Amino acid sequence: MPDINRILDAVDCELDRSLERLFALLRIASISTDPLHAGECRRAAEWIAADLTDLGFEASVRETGGHPAVIGKHLDGSRHRVLFYGHYDVQPVDPLSLWETAPFEPRITTGRTGTQHIVARGASDDKGQIMTFIEACRAYKIATGTLPIGVTMLIEGEEEMGSKHLPAFVEAHRDELAADVALVCDTGMWDRATPAITLSLRGLVYEEVRVRCADRDLHSGLFGGAARNPIHVLSAILAALHDETGRITLPGFYDGVAELPADVRDEYARLNLTPEGFLGQVGLKVPAGERDRLLIEQISTRPTCDVNGIWGGYAGEGTKTVIPAEASAKVSFRLVGAQDPAKVRDAFHAFVRARIPEDCRVEFISHKGSPAVSVPFDHPKLECARAALADEWGKPAVRIGSGGSIPIIGDFKRVLGLDSLMIGFALEDDRVHSPNEKYDLTSFHKGIRSWVRILHALAQ
Structure with missing residues (x-):
């Protein structure tokens, strides 16, 4: 295996150019729910396909019946293979009057605590997130000339409108999308300094x-x-x-x-999510769920x-x-x-x-119903990814559940037989779907480094 420090050095040296590429994608107004932006959605798909092609992927824009998807493959005969999923479409920007600057003119700002933010529609959801993975692949290619495992990417353009054409697309391309595990970067950190892996969606x-x-x-x-x-x-x-x-x-x-494993419940208890901290932000203070459950259980795993x-x-x-x-x-x-x-x-x-x-x-x-999706707490790839994240962030990655849903995750399991490790670097204050959406520069930089470590670990 190559020296991982050499690859991480490539991430650091390439950061300014990585930001330039992210900014180029953020400038494309790929609002999927607005028919007037259909051309911009296609332009975003074409931009991603071209970028992956430059990276040595076999990449192309594919028709879905709606906005196009992108499939990119870099397999090199590898025994191990991952499927990475993300989306290039974004939410509408209304109300425009609340944006401090134009939503599709990305910029870097400095917050009151000195933290630097990337501000633009899609910065966090999901363009900044998908580019952390693409840039990790780029750093690996720069440092070693190849990737350590086979990688297939599926980047869609209709997530913000329910991914209505994607299940049939996945079914039609099931052989092409075959992998050992799916990696999804549309989730978040536990907090600013603690990484997380989302293992369940309600x-x-x-x-x-x-x-x-x-x-x-x-x-x-x-x-x-x-x-x-x-x-x-x-x-x-x-x-x-x-x-x-x-x-x-x-x-x-x-x-x-099912009940949580004892070690996971103990892990949740140590996170000390309090009613004052969680409910206080919305003017409440008393949890209303099952009285014998931790607050974090009430909002995620119950x-x-x-x-x-x-x-x-x-x-x-x-x-x-x-x-x-x-x-x-x-x-x-x-x-x-x-x-x-x-x-x-x-x-x-x-x-x-x-x-x-x-x-x-x-x-x-x-109305349409959907079952929950979960990954076993003893999944063989899970501890591998947790250890890689711990190496980057200096503390163990929290195993959490999400109260929301990402519909395609269920289709990955049903159609492709794939469990999904949901690893994202968004923060609670990223203003996703709101004016002045942002993505911390640290989330972007360390997100790239994290994916390098995860790819390196999965190859072993």
Whole structure:
């Protein structure tokens, strides 16, 4: 194996040119949700394909039915192979008036603590992140002339609009995307000085429920006390979804929810995520989840149920004394482990129907569900990556779960049979999806160095 210090020196020497390349990509306004920017999305794909070609990859822009994707391959007959995934598309920039400078004119600023930031739309999500991996490959090529393992890159252009064409694309190119493990750089650090590997993403069940009682809105002075009020009915049902300890009361809901390994729970406890630190930033202080769980478990590795919206009756100016004919709500369940979205949906429907009075009716609108995705805590590549990150950052990488979702991760497992190590260098204050999005210069620089170490470790 080559001397890793020689490769890391190449990262440091190349940093200014790495920033120039990142800035060139950031200048492309690849807003996937806006049809007016379709040409810019294609231009971003072409830019990445050209950059990978310059690096010695066999790279090309591929059609998907929507915005194009890029596949780049540098295999060299290697026995070991990784699939790297990221996305070049970005969120819209509205409201433009809140940006301090033009969102597609990247710049480096210095914060109040002296930290330098790269500011532009896409700096953190996800152009800065994908360029950490591409620049790590570049440093390896500069120092050694090759890569230590086979690398296939899949960079898409529709993540910010749900990756709707990507599952079929992955299915159609499954042989070309074959690998031992997927690497995903669309996540973050635990904190400014502590690296993290995300091992689980929660799944989702999303339901709309509508309760109907009378055949029209009623005068509450005439019918009040006798006629069923659907808001009362629905509110009581929604309130019954949790017990006094914060547990969700659907029968069978916790089937497939495993306990954390003892060493991981101890690791979480040592992180000391406090209600004051986490909830205080939004004006709260008391966790509302399961009382016997750590706060970090509540937000990442435990399932949840939330009412996302509720409406019915009169909500305009002034008064209108009616008993409404119907009331509606939107309810979401975040799933973990081996929970089955179909079983959770069926249990919710049964739970609601069992509580509907005899002369009322209920109907549901079911939206797409997705199972949770997780990587085993004893995955053979995990400790390899953790050790590499520890070498760069000087402390162990935290093994965490994410409360959100990256839909394609499930397709990598389902279609390609690949587990995904989600290793990112974004920070909580990066203002992702907001005006003045930024990516710390340290995240970019040490992110490149981290990927060099991970590639080096995986090759061994």
